[in-house]
Amino acid sequence: MSETSEDDQAQLQTSDEEELSGEEEDQIEESENEDDDNEGESGDEDEDEAAGSGSDAAAPTEEAKLTWKDLGLNDTLCQACEELKWKAPSKIQREAIPVALQGKDVIGLAETGSGKTGAFALPILHALLENPQRYFALVLTPTRELAFQIGEQFEALGSGIGIKCCVVVGGMDMVAQGLQLAKKPHIIIATPGRLVDHLENMKGFNLKAIKYLVMDEADRILNMDFEVELDKILKVLPRERRTFLFSATMTKKVKKLQRASLKDPVKVEVSNKYQTVEQLQQSYLFIPVKYKDVYLVHILNELAGNSFMIFCSTCNNTVKTALMLRALGLAAIPLHGQMSQNKRLAALNKFKAKNRSILISTDVASRGLDIPHVDVVVNFDIPTHSKDYIHRVGRTARAGRSGRAITIVSQYDIELYQRIEHLLGKQLPLYKCEEDEVMALQERVAEAQRTAKLELKDLEDTKGGRGHKRGGDNHDDSEHFAGARKRMKPMGNGAGGGGGKGKKPFAKKNWTKGKQKR
Numbered sequence: 001m002s003e004t005s006e007d008d009q010a011q012l013q014t015s016d017e018e019e020l021s022g023e024e025e026d027q028i029e030e031s032e033n034e035d036d037d038n039e040g041e042s043g044d045e046d047e048d049e050a051a052g053s054g055s056d057a058a059a060p061t062e063e064a065k066l067t068w069k070d071l072g073l074n075d076t077l078c079q080a081c082e083e084l085k086w087k088a089p090s091k092i093q094r095e096a097i098p099v100a101l102q103g104k105d106v107i108g109l110a111e112t113g114s115g116k117t118g119a120f121a122l123p124i125l126h127a128l129l130e131n132p133q134r135y136f137a138l139v140l141t142p143t144r145e146l147a148f149q150i151g152e153q154f155e156a157l158g159s160g161i162g163i164k165c166c167v168v169v170g171g172m173d174m175v176a177q178g179l180q181l182a183k184k185p186h187i188i189i190a191t192p193g194r195l196v197d198h199l200e201n202m203k204g205f206n207l208k209a210i211k212y213l214v215m216d217e218a219d220r221i222l223n224m225d226f227e228v229e230l231d232k233i234l235k236v237l238p239r240e241r242r243t244f245l246f247s248a249t250m251t252k253k254v255k256k257l258q259r260a261s262l263k264d265p266v267k268v269e270v271s272n273k274y275q276t277v278e279q280l281q282q283s284y285l286f287i288p289v290k291y292k293d294v295y296l297v298h299i300l301n302e303l304a305g306n307s308f309m310i311f312c313s314t315c316n317n318t319v320k321t322a323l324m325l326r327a328l329g330l331a332a333i334p335l336h337g338q339m340s341q342n343k344r345l346a347a348l349n350k351f352k353a354k355n356r357s358i359l360i361s362t363d364v365a366s367r368g369l370d371i372p373h374v375d376v377v378v379n380f381d382i383p384t385h386s387k388d389y390i391h392r393v394g395r396t397a398r399a400g401r402s403g404r405a406i407t408i409v410s411q412y413d414i415e416l417y418q419r420i421e422h423l424l425g426k427q428l429p430l431y432k433c434e435e436d437e438v439m440a441l442q443e444r445v446a447e448a449q450r451t452a453k454l455e456l457k458d459l460e461d462t463k464g465g466r467g468h469k470r471g472g473d474n475h476d477d478s479e480h481f482a483g484a485r486k487r488m489k490p491m492g493n494g495a496g497g498g499g500g501k502g503k504k505p506f507a508k509k510n511w512t513k514g515k516q517k518r
């Protein structure tokens with residue numbers, strides 16, 4: 001493997017400084033263009049394969065003796081990994097990086113949180129240092145938040161070499177993005193819909209020079225939801241390029257994979273299902289649908305002090321659930337595709353900064369997001385596609401940490417749940433709880449549900465009155481809403497706002513008063 005010369009590095013840095021001085025700040029603007037955030041997926045699950053969840057930690061294992069240098073990466077990048085405290089490559093990195101450095105196309109299948117981003121970013125940065133060039137690589141991701149996260153990771157790894165990235169996603173100002181693109185970054189990280197907008201509308205912008213195409217969450221990108229956009233993008237990319245497909249779940253459908261026009265790809269598959277049990281404690285709860293809220297509150301109470309990601313099936317459910325929990329004094333914040341992009345980012349940042357301990361989201365947050373402090377994932381609504389289960393529960397137990405996943409299964413979800421167990425290749429244990437204790441919460445929860453309902457109605461009325469269309473950006477500020485809550489009797493539950501460990505958001509004894517039977 002050739003080493004990158006100092007001249008090459010200097011070239012990369014010098015040209016950046018010349019062209020990119022006076023960088024303009026991104027303007028965040030509200031938009032209702034949600035084309036890139038499809039939350040549903042079309043089936044084909046029998047043909048899918050999964051690498052499990054959380055089993056191949058990014059954290060190196062004892063037997064992992066290989067160093068970054070051994071993989072063939074140049075010194076600057078080895079140093080960048082060390083600065084990020086990545087002591088040694090993870091399994092997927094050990095296996096994928098050498099193949100990628102040989103110039104091969106790669107299909108990388110490895111568990112959630114196992115370091116796949118580094119597995120494709122490092123060889124691209126290595127190649128960039130050997131042949132510095134603008135518009136060098138294009139990374140496609142299914143969601144906007146993931147695009148920002150990947151951009152940050154490229155910048156962290158490439159900080160020593162003056163790498164310039166541009167994140168191109170919907171919901172942000174087109175003009176500001178266009179200006180950034182015009183500065184010819186090395187790496188473009190994009191959601192397909194917005195990239196197509198630029199390709200079609202920005203004079204002089206093309207992707208003819210691209211040397212590397214990455215599809216992160218590749219099975220999702222190759223899904224029919226992105227068909228039109230992806231075809232447009234692939235048409236304008238040069239055939240002479242390297243293509244990397246990465247995900248924790250991959251389609252086996254040859255037809256779908258053919259769309260990526262890979263050339264003799266090497267499949268790098270990393271899976272070690274036995275460790276899943278150790279790091280990710282998975283369980284399910286079988287309950288009648290009408291008790292879902294009360295069981296959720298019970299779980300949050302039982303595991304108080306942790307950080308939670310709760311997944312719902314619809315935008316409306318995320319808001320309703322968040323309002324219900326907030327009426328009980330729990331620090332819940334919704335995140336979904338009908339929120340404006342600045343509010344989506346704000347919600348995520350509050351959760352990341354531990355200002356809120358409960359993030360309630362749709363599948364817009366199920367893939368790729370790397371928030372190390374997530375302790376518990378709750379599938380409040382069961383995922384319609386079992387693949388999504390793998391991604392959702394993968395938001396915890398990342399990079400060698402431990403975590404828990406609890407799936408609420410109602411009488412209507414049995415078939416979907418069986419499919420999940422089939423995909424996992426094992427049966428999960430029941431989440432144990434005392435029914436009496438749960439039912440003792442019912443009265444308070446019912447009151448909170450009523451409050452939430454009123455607040456939701458008030459929210460819709462207020463926004464509707466301002467001329468917003470229903471289903472637009474009208475479900476995003478439930479946090480600051482206190483209309484109906486003001487009318488509600490004080491709960492006296494001592495609920496906290498933040499989510500630091502050890503803090504109980506509300507005192508359990510308050511909830512067990514006045515037990516009642518079902």
Ligand SMILES: Nc1ncnc2c1ncn2[C@@H]1O[C@H](COP(=O)(O)OP(=O)(O)OP(=O)(O)O)[C@@H](O)[C@H]1O
Nearest residue numbers: 058086088089090112113114115116117368370399
């Ligand atoms: N070699 C390494 N050593 C230690 N930590 C690492 C290493 N490589 C990556 N990480 C860290 O592990 C975490 C998970 O990495 P990453 O987000 O790339 O996982 P992923 O495999 O893409 O997960 P997902 O399938 O959920 O998208 C990140 O916080 C990253 O910084």
